[in-house]
Amino acid sequence: VTLGVLLLLAATLLGVWGFVHARDATGFFAASRRAGPILAGLGGTAAGLSAFVFIGGPGLFGSIGIASLWIILSAPLTGALQCWAVGEPVVRLARLRSTLTVPGILAARYGEGAPRGLAAVAVIAGGIAMLAVQVKGVAVAGDVLLGEKGWLMALALLGGTTLYTTAGGMRAGLLAEGFQGLLMAGAALILASVVLAKAGGPAAALNTIHELRPALLDPWNAVGPSTALAWLLLFGLGTCAQPHYLQKFLLVRDEKALRWMPMVMTGGLLAVLTVWIGFGLGGTALMARGALEISSPEQLAPALLLGLSPALLLLATAAVAAAVMSTAATLLNLVAAAFSRDLPLAAGHAPGESLALPRLATLGAAGAAMALAAGSGRSVALLGILGWGTFTAALLPAILLGLNWRGASRRGAVGAMIGGPAIQLLLEGLHRAGMATGLEPGLTGAAMGTLILVGLSRAKTAGGTGLGQETEAAG
Amino acid sequence: MILPMNRAPLVAVLVAMLWLSGTVFQLYALTGTAAVLGLVLPAFWALGRRTAATRRALASGLAATGFVLAAFLVALWPGNPGGTWVFLLELLALSVGALAIPLLYAMTTGSGEGPPR
Numbered sequence: 001v002t003l004g005v006l007l008l009l010a011a012t013l014l015g016v017w018g019f020v021h022a023r024d025a026t027g028f029f030a031a032s033r034r035a036g037p038i039l040a041g042l043g044g045t046a047a048g049l050s051a052f053v054f055i056g057g058p059g060l061f062g063s064i065g066i067a068s069l070w071i072i073l074s075a076p077l078t079g080a081l082q083c084w085a086v087g088e089p090v091v092r093l094a095r096l097r098s099t100l101t102v103p104g105i106l107a108a109r110y111g112e113g114a115p116r117g118l119a120a121v122a123v124i125a126g127g128i129a130m131l132a133v134q135v136k137g138v139a140v141a142g143d144v145l146l147g148e149k150g151w152l153m154a155l156a157l158l159g160g161t162t163l164y165t166t167a168g169g170m171r172a173g174l175l176a177e178g179f180q181g182l183l184m185a186g187a188a189l190i191l192a193s194v195v196l197a198k199a200g201g202p203a204a205a206l207n208t209i210h211e212l213r214p215a216l217l218d219p220w221n222a223v224g225p226s227t228a229l230a231w232l233l234l235f236g237l238g239t240c241a242q243p244h245y246l247q248k249f250l251l252v253r254d255e256k257a258l259r260w261m262p263m264v265m266t267g268g269l270l271a272v273l274t275v276w277i278g279f280g281l282g283g284t285a286l287m288a289r290g291a292l293e294i295s296s297p298e299q300l301a302p303a304l305l306l307g308l309s310p311a312l313l314l315l316a317t318a319a320v321a322a323a324v325m326s327t328a329a330t331l332l333n334l335v336a337a338a339f340s341r342d343l344p345l346a347a348g349h350a351p352g353e354s355l356a357l358p359r360l361a362t363l364g365a366a367g368a369a370m371a372l373a374a375g376s377g378r379s380v381a382l383l384g385i386l387g388w389g390t391f392t393a394a395l396l397p398a399i400l401l402g403l404n405w406r407g408a409s410r411r412g413a414v415g416a417m418i419g420g421p422a423i424q425l426l427l428e429g430l431h432r433a434g435m436a437t438g439l440e441p442g443l444t445g446a447a448m449g450t451l452i453l454v455g456l457s458r459a460k461t462a463g464g465t466g467l468g469q470e471t472e473a474a475g
Numbered sequence: 476m477i478l479p480m481n482r483a484p485l486v487a488v489l490v491a492m493l494w495l496s497g498t499v500f501q502l503y504a505l506t507g508t509a510a511v512l513g514l515v516l517p518a519f520w521a522l523g524r525r526t527a528a529t530r531r532a533l534a535s536g537l538a539a540t541g542f543v544l545a546a547f548l549v550a551l552w553p554g555n556p557g558g559t560w561v562f563l564l565e566l567l568a569l570s571v572g573a574l575a576i577p578l579l580y581a582m583t584t585g586s587g588e589g590p591p592r
Binding site for chain 1: 580
């Protein structure tokens with residue numbers, strides 16, 4: 001109850017502050033473009049990491065051991081890779097064309113109409129699905145942390161986030177994300193150290209696993225090379241196509257802010273990921289020794305959390321809440337922007353100056369996500385495929401190639417944005433039927449989208465605004 | 476120019492074809508190569524936007540990163556060795572990479588020459 005009241009109070013204060021300061025679309029969608037490297041970097045890390053890192057990651061370690069690290073092995077590269085490959089061109093485009101949204105980047109590059117519209121549809125579908133998965137995830141974690149009150153926790157967190165995001169957009173959202181990123185990093189370091197200490201230290205934990213569960217130290221384990229390498233590429237290259245990462249480049253004050261952004265992003269990311277390794281290693285060792293009794297590896301993190309002191313449990317709850325709220329705030333704003341700004345622009349209508357529609361769209365996105373999450377777990381799981389994989393399949397070729405190759409054409413980009421997700425959804429359907437299980441749907445969709453984009457662009461089409469030409473014109 | 480941006484489609488198609496062939500025919504060497512190229516080469520595209528000296532510095536760092544990643548994958552190959560050393564190697568790669576790669580980026584960006592006009 002105390003946490004809930006504090007949360008409501010903080011959300012209200014932040015909402016009021018954001019309402020006063022976010023007076024126009026630039027303030028609401030792009031935090032008035034005032035972010036420096038620390039705020040944008042911490043915000044990017046916080047928005048990109050969900051509660052899965054605290055709950056699901058350690059469970060995966062307990063289940064498949066170090067093979068789970070293929071998901072996070074690309075972490076040192078992703079911050080710099082994003083800045084090199086997409087951050088620098090996006091910051092330049094944002095200045096040249098006053099771009100405020102992720103679909104707007106595609107419109108600035110390929111022209112108005114279909115590119116912006118298709119990207120907006122992908123952001124709305126994928127964003128609401130990812131929001132629903134966050135809500136569902138926190139409901140499950142809340143049952144463990146608060147004892148059968150998971151949905152109450154989910155409602156409180158989404159409600160609080162919706163409050164300040166509706167009132168202040170990303171002006172309020174980015175400030176909260178900066179704080180949440182720091183909280184997550186600090187909490188992860190403390191919690192990981194405590195659990196490793198409980199297991200007798202890293203060396204003792206490693207020795208225990210080596211002696212009692214050596215299969216967990218197999219780098220491929222039951223996952224196999226195909227899936228493991230797919231994880232490496234999907235979570236490495238895929239970061240260049242995630243709207244909640246790309247959005248942060250629209251918020252930075254200038255190109256110089258990019259210089260230290262990878263350092264902040266990577267530092268924050270690695271700090272938070274210590275909980276994956278610390279909980280995984282320590283918890284698995286305790287499990288192997290029989291000191292921790294759980295019925296399945298998925299219960300590893302919850303069981304470890306319940307064994308903590310009340311103060312540490314509170315810290316863990318706050319960290320999980322921060323992870324969920326930061327991701328939700330960005331997704332709510334992205335969906336609201338796509339609905340209230342990008343869809344009208346794609347249809348040829350200029351959006352008005354009023355922030356009433358974006359605020360209503362934020363509320364609508366939260367309602368849709370809550371309704372979807374409250375439905376059956378199956379429907380959430382089905383729509384969850386419209387998350388990371390769909391963003392990768394739909395946006396990676398058009399964004400990554402389009403921003404680095406002036407020959408990429410409008411027709412090629414539109415073809416890739418239709419063909420990529422179509423192939424991904426087809427493969428997801430086949431997976432559910434037990435077929436084509438060796439093909440990772442998101443990556444295969446992106447690979448096919450790349451071939452479509454290059455093929456159609458090479459077929460001598462007109463259209464597409466050359467990035468180089470734009471830059472020269474501005475210079 | 477080490478890898479100019481007009482080579483971007485060639486690289487992208489190469490990575491896509493390697494990835495698709497590797498996964499369809501279960502040829503893990505191809506999949507692994509696609510993973511390394513796919514992760515490292517987009518950063519090389521960015522070299523086309525910088526001056527010669529910066530490109531050399533960045534290329535050296537990225538080549539080293541790619542080499543370590545490739546060597547890591549090759550070392551894992553036959554017989555799935557397993558064991559403590561693999562885990563420690565992964566932790567080492569995470570730690571060193573997390574420090575070195577962002578520093579590599581900061582070395583040039585914002586120093587007056589990059590991102591270029």
